Amino acid sequence: MADVITRDTAAAAMTAGRMEGPRGAKPKRSISPRNVFIYGTLLLVSIYYLLPLYVMIVTSLKGMPEIRLGNIFAPPVEITFEPWVKAWATACTGLNCDGLSRGFWNSVQITVPSVILSIAIASVNGYALANWRFKGADVFFTILIFGAFIPYQVMLYPIVILLRELGIYGTLWGLILVHTIFGMPILTLLFRNYFTTVPEELFKAARVDGAGFWGIYFKIMLPMSLPIFVVAMIIQITGIWNDFLFGVVYTKPDVYPMTVQLNNIVNSVQGVKEYNVNMAATIITGLVPLFIYFVSGKLFVRGIAAGAVKG
Amino acid sequence: MTTIPAPAATQRPIRLFRNKAAKIAAIPMILTALVVFMGGTIWTVVFSFTKSRLLPKAQFIGLDQYERLWSSSKWGIAIENMVIYGLCSLVFSLIIGFVLAALLDQKIRFENTFRTIMLYPFALSFIVTGLVWQWILNPDFGIQKVVRATGWESFSFDPLNNQEIVIYGILIAGLWQGTGLIMCLMLAGLRGIDEDIWKASRVDGIPAWKTYLFIVIPMMRPVFVTTLVIIASGIVRLYDLVVAQTSGGPGIASEVPAKYVYDAMFLSQNLGQGFAGSTMMLLAVLIVLIPWAYMEFGGRKRG
Incomplete structure (x- = not known):
């Protein structure tokens, strides 16, 4: 099965290259019924996709009186940044009233080590699988890939026990370990597929020159495969930043990641609902992945072609 | 990963230790695959037949949990x-x-x-x-x-x-x-x-x-x-x-x-x-x- 996936993602990676744009002659400028239909549909669809982002931004810039009286689609009459300040610094979850900033820094503390650790481990795994095959390696790899499809709920509790035995249940390091484990299937696949495309001659020449396992990894493979490392980083940063389930299961309120804290702020039943603060908090949480998305462009597409399995 | 002893005369290293670095590097993957993915899955399936409530308890009660689930x-x-x-x-x-x-x-x-x-x-x-x-x-x-x-x-x-x-x-x-x-x-x-x-x-x-x-x-x-x-x-x-x-x-x-x-x-x-x-x-x-x-x-x- 591993090879099947290899083929699929290799094809996907190739076709991502084809996404450069349409081929063939430039379209003629014409207002034909066909073009009106195509562009009209695409425009309508684009409005549907953009609407929530627009509503989020507009709502977060209004005061509460304006929200009560007005229309959610109307632009703000009086722009105020107060909801943003409040969402960041003073919004309450339970007893803590230091806003989303706490969750933000928790998420940073979770994401950075998780991304580094998971990519380091998975790239070495992929390298070993691609270039230093040993007996039985494919069996473990197949189990690993199957693991990517098993619903997380099946493994939730055994991991609680595991983390408790290791003494890191409820801490940031516990969650980092969990992210490393669940990032492993897709990243290992990604790196393995990439490293198999590196010409064998290069590898053989390095061995003749006396380079060993680590020598070849650091001196040849690593410098050659920076793009794939960037793709892996995109997958991991967005994936880990957006995670909710692992955060809520494996951490305690003090170290909750941003998504969990956001949900607690917005869906809390106490107090008056401040929709503008809620929307400001929501958009602040979405800023990091959105930033990565708009900056990375085509590499993001390549990442999801490979990472889609992770869901 | 079975160890087959090599004939002594040829002086070849033992199978298990051949390609040692790669095997050591693959340990995290092997542990994840075997302990977390396989072990965890089997553990959960096995304990779904038990009476566990607050803590997992290995007291088997057959399909009771499933009957309660579906009802x-x-x-x-x-x-x-x-x-x-x-x-x-x-x-x-x-x-x-x-x-x-x-x-x-x-x-x-x-x-x-x-x-x-x-x-x-x-x-x-x-x-x-x-x-x-x-x-x-x-x-x-x-x-x-x-x-x-x-x-x-x-x-x-x-x-x-x-x-x-x-x-x-x-x-x-x-x-x-x-x-x-x-x-x-x-x-x-x-x-x-x-x-x-x-x-x-x-x-x-x-x-x-x-x-x-x-x-x-x-x-x-x-x-x-x-x-x-x-x-x-x-x-x-x-x-x-x-x-x-x-x-x-x-x-x-x-x-x-x-x-x-x-x-x-x-x-x-x-x-x-x-x-x-x-x-x-x-x-x-x-x-x-x-x-x-x-x-x-x-x-x-x-x-």
């Missing part, structure tokens, strides 16, 4: 919701994704802009998605109010507070988040179709929709299969979106299996129910996964 109305609703959400999201994702991809594939201008717009929701988390749509669908401030303000006083669109249609409210948000990805995969598939096919069908005077339906789509079978597996595994995992958008409400009308399992394990101290529920989820995934793996394996052997 619980919450689980029944959860399964029903998963089926409705699953079927709708499968059909709509595939249709919308394919149609959008086909539209983008017409050598249009601004293709990159349109693609960027359609894909950006996929970068956002389900929590953010759920909260935004909760706000847009809010009956007192959202779409319902805006339409009523135009003079259509009797207009009613309040899916999140209506037990009958709450799952479709979640579906709207889910489709908004996920169709961009499907569109991208389909577009990659369409770009993989040889241009000559199109030329040939144009020469033969076959209309475009017929070419799509009878030539292009059958050729894209692998893409559809991959997409199907992706959508299916997403359906079983549906959890964050529900938590953010409705918290399972109104009442228990929008419960899903993943949420049932979480609640049983971590909120109501009913581990056995959680294990039984997650085992059923595993079963659901295997029902999709095994035929797929079999099909792909079979295909490879033939080829």
Whole structure:
């Protein structure tokens, strides 16, 4: 099965290259019924996709009186940044009233080590699988890939026990370990597929020159495969930043990641609902992945072609 | 990883230690595969037959947990919701994704802009998605109010507070988040179709929709299969979106299996129910996964 996936993602990676744009002659400028239909549909669809982002931004810039009286689609009459300040610094979850900033820094503390650790481990795994095959390696790899499809709920509790035995249940390091484990299937696949495309001659020449396992990894493979490392980083940063389930299961309120804290702020039943603060908090949480998305462009597409399995 | 002692005369190193660095490097992978993925799965399945409540207890009681699970109305609703959400999201994702991809594939201008717009929701988390749509669908401030303000006083669109249609409210948000990805995969598939096919069908005077339906789509079978597996595994995992958008409400009308399992394990101290529920989820995934793996394996052997 591993090879099947290899083929699929290799094809996907190739076709991502084809996404450069349409081929063939430039379209003629014409207002034909066909073009009106195509562009009209695409425009309508684009409005549907953009609407929530627009509503989020507009709502977060209004005061509460304006929200009560007005229309959610109307632009703000009086722009105020107060909801943003409040969402960041003073919004309450339970007893803590230091806003989303706490969750933000928790998420940073979770994401950075998780991304580094998971990519380091998975790239070495992929390298070993691609270039230093040993007996039985494919069996473990197949189990690993199957693991990517098993619903997380099946493994939730055994991991609680595991983390408790290791003494890191409820801490940031516990969650980092969990992210490393669940990032492993897709990243290992990604790196393995990439490293198999590196010409064998290069590898053989390095061995003749006396380079060993680590020598070849650091001196040849690593410098050659920076793009794939960037793709892996995109997958991991967005994936880990957006995670909710692992955060809520494996951490305690003090170290909750941003998504969990956001949900607690917005869906809390106490107090008056401040929709503008809620929307400001929501958009602040979405800023990091959105930033990565708009900056990375085509590499993001390549990442999801490979990472889609992770869901 | 069996150790076969090498003949002493040849002085070769023992098998286990050959390629040592690679094996050491693969230890994290081996541990994850064996201990977490296999060990964890087996552990959960085994303990789903026990009486565990607050703590796992190895006191076996046969299929009792499953009987209780299937007689619980919450689980029944959860399964029903998963089926409705699953079927709708499968059909709509595939249709919308394919149609959008086909539209983008017409050598249009601004293709990159349109693609960027359609894909950006996929970068956002389900929590953010759920909260935004909760706000847009809010009956007192959202779409319902805006339409009523135009003079259509009797207009009613309040899916999140209506037990009958709450799952479709979640579906709207889910489709908004996920169709961009499907569109991208389909577009990659369409770009993989040889241009000559199109030329040939144009020469033969076959209309475009017929070419799509009878030539292009059958050729894209692998893409559809991959997409199907992706959508299916997403359906079983549906959890964050529900938590953010409705918290399972109104009442228990929008419960899903993943949420049932979480609640049983971590909120109501009913581990056995959680294990039984997650085992059923595993079963659901295997029902999709095994035929797929079999099909792909079979295909490879033939080829």
